[in-house]
Amino acid sequence: MPSTFESEIDTFIDFQQQCHSLCCRILELFAVALDIDRDWFVSRHDSKAGPSGTIFRMLYYPQIDSTYQDGIDIRAGAHSDYGSITLLFQQRGQPGLEILTPGGQWTSVPVDPHDGASMATINSDDARSLPILVNIGDLLQDWTSGLLKSTKHRVVFPAGESSDRYSLVS
């Protein structure tokens, strides 16, 4: 843990635990939907039985000058996540995530899907908070024999002006 974060260690641990609980809840609902034992996925992330396998990452992609080449220079190369599910927290004004569609096209994922919607169409809770992006990973694809598909994604420099990008991944 970098020393600059040491004073916030309790906040990070609390946040990470809340992420783990949310992941477990989502995995439980997947199990219900698949009509299998509702603990099937969650029991495999039980920290009482050993390391839960959960990884928490705080990512910083620094702003660079405008010499980067669109479509060639990228911030995080194409990959799928190797775990079961991943929660991704992004910040307003820091786009860049793209997913590969089944048709093989890279498509940008809005940080806030409500962008462009009129305020009258979103409720006040939505106006305050950003959605959490949930990615299915390779392990869940494997566990479900490909029924749930892991999503290939990457992070590119946004078109136009580049800015710092911070994200949290759990």
Ligand SMILES: O=C(O)CCC(=O)C(=O)O
């Ligand atoms: O920073 C992002 O938006 C994505 C990060 C990511 O895909 C990862 O850490 O696996």
Ligand SMILES: [Fe+2]
């Ligand atoms: Fe990823």
